[in-house]
Amino acid sequence: MKRFYELLAPHMDAAYNLARWLTANESAAHDVVQESALKAFKFLHRFEDGNAKAWLLTIVRNESYNWLKASAGHRWVAIGEGISEDDMALSHALTPEIDAIRAEDIVLLQQALKALPPVFREVIVLKALEDMPYKDIAKVTDVxxxxxxxxxxxxxxMLKTEFMKLYRHE
Structure with a gap:
């Protein structure tokens, strides 16, 4: 139990982040992370010294894709999912207008990212949001x-194209 907490607990936020972006569903992301943590705990004896974050995110990725396959054809409506005030306050803005523009841009960027197919969304999330090195992303995605x-x-x-499409329609 101690080894699990030492190796994997520090990476649970990254696990949730990846699951949320891949499933595009907050509730599913929690389920995916919980299932992934159970699998990681069960198979911890197979983990040899190495990159624990990459190992955990590989499990999360696989569980996310399992969830996507199982939920194919179902339309999921996420109620109450949005950006928090902390996310909107990216920096100290000078005016309320600048704050409003930044908040709109964040929403558009999130929508654009959600529009990408999962294999492209995952590399953006792992690199840009989790700041993982390319070699670790290769381990997680098994490519x-x-x-x-x-x-x-x-x-x-693709993200730039999607963002510009959404931006023009605003």
Whole structure:
């Protein structure tokens, strides 16, 4: 039990972050992280010294995709999901107008990210939000390093396109 907490507890926020972006559902993300933590605990004896965060996020990724497959065809409506006041207050703004513009941009960026297919969304989340090195992203996603870099480049281009589409419609 002690080894579990030492190795994996520090990475639970990252696990939830990845699950939430992949499932696009707050409740499902909690379920995915809980199931992933149970699996990590059960199979902790198989983990050899290495990158515990990458190992845990690999489990979370797999569980997220299992959830997506199981829920295929179901429309999930997330009630009350949005950005918190802390998320909106990215920096000290000079005016309420600047705050409002930044909040709108955050919402648009979140919508654009949600519009990406999961394989592209996950590399953006792992790199931009979790600040993982490319080699660790390759471990988590189980693809070659070159594929990670290619997906990230494509994901960034897709994100920009989606953001601009949403921005023009605002």
């Amino acid at each position: 070659p390093l070159g594929t990670v870099m290619s997906r990230l480049a494509r994901a960034r281009a």
